[in-house]
Amino acid sequence: MGNSSDGRKVCPVCMHHCALLEGQYGRCRARKNENGKIISVNYGKVTSAMLDPIEKKPLARFYPGSKILSVGSFGCNLFCPFCQNHEISMAGQTEIGWQDVTPAQLARLASGYQNAGNIGVAFTYNEPLVGYEFVRDTACLVKQNGMKTVVVTNGSVELEILEEILPYIDAMNIDLKGFTEDYYRKLGGNLNTVKAFIERAAKDCHVELTTLIVPGENDSKEKMEQEAAWIASLSPEIPLHVSRFFPRYQMTDRQATEVRQVYRMKQIAEKYLKYVYTGNC
Incomplete structure (x- = not known):
């Protein structure tokens, strides 16, 4: 995508397609029109780094028992x-x-932690693909070092961006927030964008999905039936993590999801999927 009629530059990364004047930031806060080009302002800017169990990503069926160097920056498009x-x-x-x-520094750091059980690098914590260039460049080097790469993402980016990183990614956990437009x-996203992302990613790397069950929002049995059936249409072996909501950020007006409701959602999904896990229970 190029210029709009008034000279704004259009960001190609996600479904928002922000049309930005010179010096203006996108909705994600991580991309900007600078000197007539859309750039990643969070390239290489690491806000968080930790050696995590792989299960915290969450990935249940990708090198279980291992650890992975998890890094985040800032910004998100949801x-x-x-x-x-x-x-x-x-x-x-x-x-x-x-x-x-x-x-190069991050790839070397990951290699240095191999004796501590580290298998590679996970791009996580914020939405890593609003700064996909850093993910692409780092993952390429990590792979060259014989280590693994993981992306934890909301899947709300265009397929052209996915194609740029996919050759260098071994596994993804993708949020499937719910199953209605x-x-x-409400979350500033688009279901069809995420579905297309999941379908493409699952063809070329290990994919697991996570759905956070929020009371009164996406806890319908019927919608879980539809979601699980759709996932199974791609592959019944795609793992789904059904996770319990706790009050956070701007949503402290309701109670945590009842544990029994999370397990009800799990039982529904298990009618279609081989691997369903609960989280935060």
Whole structure:
């Protein structure tokens, strides 16, 4: 995508297609029109880094028992009112502390932790694909070092962006927030974009999905039936994590999801899927 009629540059990364004047930031806070080009302002700006169990991504069927160096930056193109990482996902570069790290430095750091059980790098915590260039460049080097790469994403980016990173990614956990367009609109997203992303990613890398069950929002049995049936139409072996909601950020007006409701959702999904896991229970 190029210029709009008034000279704005259109960002090609996600479904928002922000049309930005010179110096203007996109809705994700991580991309900007600078000197007539859309750039990633969070390239190499690491806000969080931790050696995590792979199960925390969550990935249940990808090198279980291992650890992975998990890194995040800032920015996100959705606006989930329950975001547990809102301090960085809803922040811009002047609102959060960060450290500049090059792809080569991060790849070396990951290699240095191999003796601690590290298998590679996971791009996570904020939405990594609003800064997909850093993911692509780093993942390429990590792969060259014989290590694994993981992306934890909301899947709300265009397929052209996915194609740029997919050759370098071994596994993804993709949020499937719910299964209605209305719910996705509330979160600033688009269900069809995510479905297309999941379908394409599942062809070329290991994919697991996560659905956070929010009371009164996406806890319908019928919608879980539809969601699980759709996932199974891609492959019944795609793992689904059904996760329990706790009050967070701007959504402290309701109670945590009842544990029994999470298990009801699991039972429904298991009619279609081979691997269904509960989270936060």
